[in-house]
Amino acid sequence: MLQRIYATPHVRPRPGVLPTPRAGWYVLVALGLGALALGLWAYTIQLDRGDIVTGMRDPGRGGAAWGLYISLYVYLVGISFAGITVASIARLLKLHVLEPVARIAELLTIASLVAGATAVLADLGRSDRGLASLPALARPSSPFYGTFTLVVAGYLFSSVVAFFVTGRRDAARMVRDGPRALRWFYRLWASGYRFTPEEHARHGRTTFWLAITILPLLVTAHSTLGFIFGIQAGRPGWYSALMAPSFIVLAGASGIGMLILTVVILRRMLGLRIPDASIHWLGSFLWVLCLVYLYFTVVEELTATYAGPALDRHVAHTIVAGPFSRSFAVAIGCLFLGFAIPFVQYLRAKPSVAGLAIAAGLVNIGALVKRLLIVVPSQTHGSYLALEDGRYAPSWIEWAVLAGTIGLVLLIVLVFARIFPLVHGEEPALERDAPLPRDPVRKLVCLGWAATAIALIAVGLTDSFRLWSGTELDPRLPMAPVIFASGVMMLFATAIVYEVLPARRRRPRSPRIVDRARTHAAPRTVLAAALRATERRPIPPPPPPSSPRSQP
Amino acid sequence: MGADRRAFLRGTLALPVLAALPRGAEAAAAPHRRRRWGMAIDLDRCAACNACSVACRQENNIPSYGADPEFHGARPEWMSMLWQEPERPDGLPELLPLPCMHCADPPCVKVCPVGATYKDPDGITMQVWDRCIGCRYCMVACPYSRRSFNWSEPAWTASEQQMLNPDVATRPHGVVEKCTFCHHRVRALSERARLEGREPGDDELQRLPACAAACPAGAITFGDLDDAASKVSAQAASPRAFRLLEHLGTEPSVYYLKKERG
Ligand code: SF4
Ligand code: SF4
Numbered sequence: 001m002l003q004r005i006y007a008t009p010h011v012r013p014r015p016g017v018l019p020t021p022r023a024g025w026y027v028l029v030a031l032g033l034g035a036l037a038l039g040l041w042a043y044t045i046q047l048d049r050g051d052i053v054t055g056m057r058d059p060g061r062g063g064a065a066w067g068l069y070i071s072l073y074v075y076l077v078g079i080s081f082a083g084i085t086v087a088s089i090a091r092l093l094k095l096h097v098l099e100p101v102a103r104i105a106e107l108l109t110i111a112s113l114v115a116g117a118t119a120v121l122a123d124l125g126r127s128d129r130g131l132a133s134l135p136a137l138a139r140p141s142s143p144f145y146g147t148f149t150l151v152v153a154g155y156l157f158s159s160v161v162a163f164f165v166t167g168r169r170d171a172a173r174m175v176r177d178g179p180r181a182l183r184w185f186y187r188l189w190a191s192g193y194r195f196t197p198e199e200h201a202r203h204g205r206t207t208f209w210l211a212i213t214i215l216p217l218l219v220t221a222h223s224t225l226g227f228i229f230g231i232q233a234g235r236p237g238w239y240s241a242l243m244a245p246s247f248i249v250l251a252g253a254s255g256i257g258m259l260i261l262t263v264v265i266l267r268r269m270l271g272l273r274i275p276d277a278s279i280h281w282l283g284s285f286l287w288v289l290c291l292v293y294l295y296f297t298v299v300e301e302l303t304a305t306y307a308g309p310a311l312d313r314h315v316a317h318t319i320v321a322g323p324f325s326r327s328f329a330v331a332i333g334c335l336f337l338g339f340a341i342p343f344v345q346y347l348r349a350k351p352s353v354a355g356l357a358i359a360a361g362l363v364n365i366g367a368l369v370k371r372l373l374i375v376v377p378s379q380t381h382g383s384y385l386a387l388e389d390g391r392y393a394p395s396w397i398e399w400a401v402l403a404g405t406i407g408l409v410l411l412i413v414l415v416f417a418r419i420f421p422l423v424h425g426e427e428p429a430l431e432r433d434a435p436l437p438r439d440p441v442r443k444l445v446c447l448g449w450a451a452t453a454i455a456l457i458a459v460g461l462t463d464s465f466r467l468w469s470g471t472e473l474d475p476r477l478p479m480a481p482v483i484f485a486s487g488v489m490m491l492f493a494t495a496i497v498y499e500v501l502p503a504r505r506r507r508p509r510s511p512r513i514v515d516r517a518r519t520h521a522a523p524r525t526v527l528a529a530a531l532r533a534t535e536r537r538p539i540p541p542p543p544p545p546s547s548p549r550s551q552p
Numbered sequence: 553m554g555a556d557r558r559a560f561l562r563g564t565l566a567l568p569v570l571a572a573l574p575r576g577a578e579a580a581a582a583p584h585r586r587r588r589w590g591m592a593i594d595l596d597r598c599a600a601c602n603a604c605s606v607a608c609r610q611e612n613n614i615p616s617y618g619a620d621p622e623f624h625g626a627r628p629e630w631m632s633m634l635w636q637e638p639e640r641p642d643g644l645p646e647l648l649p650l651p652c653m654h655c656a657d658p659p660c661v662k663v664c665p666v667g668a669t670y671k672d673p674d675g676i677t678m679q680v681w682d683r684c685i686g687c688r689y690c691m692v693a694c695p696y697s698r699r700s701f702n703w704s705e706p707a708w709t710a711s712e713q714q715m716l717n718p719d720v721a722t723r724p725h726g727v728v729e730k731c732t733f734c735h736h737r738v739r740a741l742s743e744r745a746r747l748e749g750r751e752p753g754d755d756e757l758q759r760l761p762a763c764a765a766a767c768p769a770g771a772i773t774f775g776d777l778d779d780a781a782s783k784v785s786a787q788a789a790s791p792r793a794f795r796l797l798e799h800l801g802t803e804p805s806v807y808y809l810k811k812e813r814g
Binding site for chain 1: 622623624625626627628629634635636650659662663664665666667670673683684685686687688689691692693694695696697699700701702703704705725726727728796797800801802
């Protein structure tokens, strides 16, 4: 049945045509701009007057040193996690029903990671110094190392690579059909994509391998987030092996929720052709993940309140029945509704998009509050010494910065939706082992590239650990963390190298290869060649808009 | 052990290029006797007069921000009095002067992403204000809450400005600061002793930090825990001695002395 929905003509967009926005789009853009301006203004106040304008204070002296900013960061990275996972799973398992939302999911990943990085910057007392010294001095023994290098370098970059690679085909179409002013952009993105079976087969391989390498990276990167809290023995309430896994599950729930919201909003604002079935699928993901998370919460609270050490019990008590109980009720209530609404719809086999959107919004509120409840109470009430219990309520500055970051996500998504098709165009199914002609040069270049990347990772990581530094504080190589991060990035860029490297064979073996004209022109640079190729190659007419099978 | 492992790793793993890089001046520096600085605080002597924390504030240029309620929880404290409620189940004494514990295995150092806080070879947990990026991870990780963030740019009145100690740098907004065991005094004494061709004696060290010097009851003793003849190591070995939160495995270098606990 899903197959049929997916194959009906209104589902697939006409290739290369950008949607015309409705009034709501302009309203949302204005909102996003307003929120961004508000956030920036608030941040300048914070820079000017100091962090005293936030609600945070020293832990043990009446406050919490981390508050909304760190919670927001964790929450945003969580959202990005779900986006890229949905896209990867759709590709790996060939879940065609999720394909129409795959690009939106990837876009959401990139936007929320960018916003997450701004949230961290807002949190740092010396953000300028952070930008300058983290690349040079970051230490892997701090869980922040994973956060800064793996999440930003590996995770953000690999999402960008996946986004780029999967978008090339549509970009090539947009070179012909898109707005004239942006042709350069599409041409750059298409980077020489030709509609040949060979290119297509290569494309199938890269997307498969990218999807499969991104998944473990995701789990690692996201677990380091959980470790930020989970490995602090001195904070009752945090020190827990369940921290990392439950971080991942809550990330999944909030991210799927945000994806549902984004898809529903974009579909309305821009009239995108996304079938209800895709959203219903996401809805099923949503209730399963919420259920698992609620289960984790019950186990956690039960362990802490039943026989936990006195202080874990104390912290759990402040959350469930103490000063944080109202926030706790909000968080659990939202997450419960996020489970119950889609679940009831599922049971009655009557899913409604509006209901799912409401549930998705609730889950996101619940997740943000729950993140705060993870971050704050262990600081205000979790001390082994009888220090002053703390209080924390975000100040308006922090709320404004939160609004600014959300505005940033909104703007990135909305603007991008205007310049690039958000739903994949018509394409033949990707196969990961479609026959390819032998191409030893390409293989060799890619292997060499990947080997260099791995060497950089090894050198950068060991030097970041100061293994060669003797008694010195700093790594021996300048910018050791950057060396590590660029290794990670290069490794993922292998996919780009594999795809974009122009074919240079003299004698094509397969009769299907049409690109004979370019075999003699040795390109000077990869990019220039790619650009020229896109310019000169005539693009074959688009395939008929729908397959005969789907015609009524 | 740590050095052996490092040597092994360097031998086996290091790229030849790296091994060939010049190692800087560090190798040429004259070896000096390694210390393990520590402190003993005799609670049976402590009169809770707060002289130590006042002296610390004065010595280390710690801003106090007046009585502004906005600064509740935002006033840096290096040495402060901790009053425990007597009904606490963990049997700690009611009153503790609380400096940084200079843990031998400090959680704050492990988590610092840039190495702004580090273990000095003589056992002091140091803080480089200039390197700190203000992420506050160390504050969250320190089980004793012995770290303070500069929530705003410190403002000094004209008279306060004249009383600033030129030996200690003031810290700007956005960095974390903490007790250094009066590292500048330790350094100055060591330098002086070196010029005179000797090692600093235990009698000079015992009341070296500002808090120890200010204590009217002589309750605070500073010194080398590895020096079997020092007063501090004798006190650390006393049956009255205990350390805070031993179960966390942080190995504090500050010992408390109390006859009957609880
Ligand atoms: S007491 Fe806190 S600040 Fe001092 S060394 Fe230990 S963990 Fe670090
Ligand atoms: S606040 Fe400063 S000293 Fe503390 S962990 Fe961050 S960078 Fe290191």
